[in-house]
Amino acid sequence: MASNVVEIGAESPERTNSERAYRLLRNDIISGDLAPGLKLKIEMLRQRYGLGAAPIREALARLSSDHLVRLEGQRGCEVVAMSAADARDVGHVRKMLEIEALRDSITRGDEMWETNVITAFHRLESIERQINQGIDDLSEWERRNKAFHVALVAACDSPWLFRLRRQVFDQHERYRRLSRVKTVRTRDISQEHRDLFQAAIDRDVERATAVMETHIQGTTDAVTAALAAREKTGE
Incomplete structure (x- = not known):
């Protein structure tokens, strides 16, 4: 591995x-x-x-x-400015890289990989089960969210894919934060992460990648809508 x-x-x-x-x-x-x-x-x-x-x-x-x-x-x-077009682009690239890395990681992951995924998920879930799903401390939420997503792909066998995926994930952070604030009342992010966790632990590659695609697309849709509205009003 x-x-x-x-x-x-x-x-x-x-x-x-x-x-x-x-x-x-x-x-x-x-x-x-x-x-x-x-x-x-x-x-x-x-x-x-x-x-x-x-x-x-x-x-x-x-x-x-x-x-x-x-x-x-x-x-x-x-x-650097934020825009709906950039949000759409970086979200699309992140989705491609994340899904490919996840697919490889689930296939190759061993017992240590599974233990790390469980640990990271429970740390993330503990903050997302708080009032407002953890957005009262977005920096801490982001650290735990990042750790969970890294744990999921940690068994990926391609150093270049792992490296590129990390770069795009970090670039995506500004948009994730905006999405969390905009969708705290309409999106159950904790359930999305639980579904992703369960599919990974079950070694269900197709289910896990489908959940990941929907998960990232949800962020992209939220931020592009918010930024497009800002651009239209000139804010």
């Missing part, structure tokens, strides 16, 4: 100011505290985070590689 790291524990400690700057900036972009399209001035960011210009510049360069920040040469940089 391929051995891919399952991200169940806490985040690794930051060793440098550049890593801290990257985490703080990324969290604020993902949460929307730094709004899409916002111009990012070094001095403004220095005051906001209490860090020097050098680690902030390094963090911005890294976020540019993550496609969360757009560098504009002498004009500085800005937070």
Whole structure:
């Protein structure tokens, strides 16, 4: 079985100011505290985070590689915009990669894989069974959601597929957060995850991939509708 790291524990400690700057900036972009399209001035960011210009510049360069920040040469940089078209595109690519990785992982998964899936699912379910399905602490929900989805695909035998799937999953985070807020009253995300978990544990590849397709499409539909409405009203 391929051995891919399952991200169940806490985040690794930051060793440098550049890593801290990257985490703080990324969290604020993902949460929307730094709004899409916002111009990012070094001095403004220095005051906001209490860090020097050098680690902030390094963090911005890294976020540019993550496609969360757009560098504009002498004009500085800005937070990458969110759009219905981008949400649709990244959701479609994520669905393709996630389904293929899941199919391979279920086929190859051993007892340790199954144990990790069970552990990650129960940690996620515990927060989703709270009031408002866990959206009162979206950062913690996202950590547990990510750990569950990583556990599901951890036995995937293709390092490149696993790597690309992770990159797109991370890029999709801003849209997942928006979807969670918009659908908390209309979507039982906990039941979707339970259905996905049960199909994986039963080694029912066709059922698991069908549930995954519907699960990701639900997020895509919610965010594209919300963003299309914003674009129509010019907000």
